[in-house]
Amino acid sequence: MFPNVDWQIMMEQTWETLYMTLVAGVATFVIGLALGLILYITNESLLLKNRPIYVFVSAIVNVFRSIPFIILIILLIPFTLFLLGTMLGSTAALPALIIGAAPFYARMVELALREVDRGVIEAAESMGATKWQIIYKVLIPEALPAIVSGLTVTIVAIVGYTAMAGVVGGGGLGNLAFLEGFQRSQNDVTFVATVLILIIVFVIQFIGDRLVTKIDKRSA
């Protein structure tokens, strides 16, 4: 049915895509959460409002979020070479994936935290909570559903980024679809790679949605 598809290679490249998505996803979660917290905390008078830090972090986040991903990869080639000694393969795609996705996720975390009722923060303060206790006992648990659904959206975006990274030398299904499918006019390869990417996205979205339903206690 798919004469040009080598299933062995297709599976290998699927794992490459999953590898890039997973590693970049975890790193994005950690860095984005930290940046999002910094953005929120430095802009909230109840916590540690600090205009200069907020403006600085916010500017960096905005710059990296605004650069189209395909251009970001090219701009980051010297950095990747310096870091890993190569710009080819799945691991070489990671710095660009993380630097592209983390600022995007940071904004989502900031929005999620802003949705937390200020009254609840004040209540914790009135009970003698320290700022740190407010962050890890109030802010993060209360914002968790939005933090998780934001992560789902971000990881889905990372899957898309891996395909773009594939075009300029990264591994994975995007690379396979471009080199084997498009450049050699084997439409069946492109088709199967696309279907696999769609499956990956659907599974991620499904897991994310289930998780949010489970932790969201806001509705009875």
Next chain:
Amino acid sequence: MIQLRNVAKWFDTKNGRVQAVDDVSLTIDRGEIFGIIGYSGAGKSTLIRLLNRLESPSSGEIEVAGSELTKLSPKELRGVRKNVSMVFQHFNLLWSRTVAENISFPLELIGVPASERKRRVQELVELVGLAGREDSYPSQLSGGQKQRVGIARALATNPEVLLCDEATSALDPKTTDSILELLVSINKKLGLTIVLITHEMHVIQKICHRVAVMEAGKVVETGQVSDVFQHPEQPITKEFVKQIGAVDDLSLTFEHLKARYPSGQIVKLKFLNETAEQPILSDVLKTHDIGFNIIGGNVTQSQVGALGTLFIQLIGEAREIDRAIASIRSQSVEVEVESDVS
């Protein structure tokens, strides 16, 4: 227990300075329920938030449970806050935590061990009447139940002072009454000092021992609730008292009766406590040669007992009416003749 000396708080905004609290001095005694009433914007919310330093005063001194709030380090302040709890209008519960976990929250903050927390939570759940709902989430509770959780949470650390920031304003009248009863019972049971702010005179009248009336940042009147009810001095206090004493608008009836019995005298009688429950009026009318029309009246319950208001028209000779009024007064019932009655 709480002492405010010349406390002021202002906010500098784009549109200039807003004086929220203006030179307020107050003393609140241990174990009393102290009410602060005012319309929105009167500064009462800011005032109560000064008492646990959610706001810092711009000037003046605030002493709460022996600590001068303005002189505390952040760490000392956190210690005081465990002793001065707050209940909020919108409950401010953590929706990600169950009832039991919400009540346990302030105990977690101070590192109480889990077994001890569990025991304390169980006590509190029973105290506020939520046994069986420990594992519910706030979104599964009614407003009144949420406020019970708020109160249990506030009591978890065994505070000496409970601050209630419009604690019943988001609740319907029936639920309001049940929450007020809960506050009275914990005040009695635990000897807790309660400071509450409200815009409803009903709340003050029902549970407070003393009241302060606020207007434009100033405390314009303070006193025992019964005194303030019987003898409101400031116009704003009179307005609040009317919310309660409020025998509906009687002016039409007054005019009608005056036209019919020009020689009659309309009077307002005010009873307190036992006098509200004795047949004073019928005794007086038996011994004087006058008749009467009842126009309207009511009796309300307060912390110090029943408060009664009755409007009647006395009909008869002017001299006889004056004598009757004198003998009613001698029974320690207050009488206002109609020209004062509003």
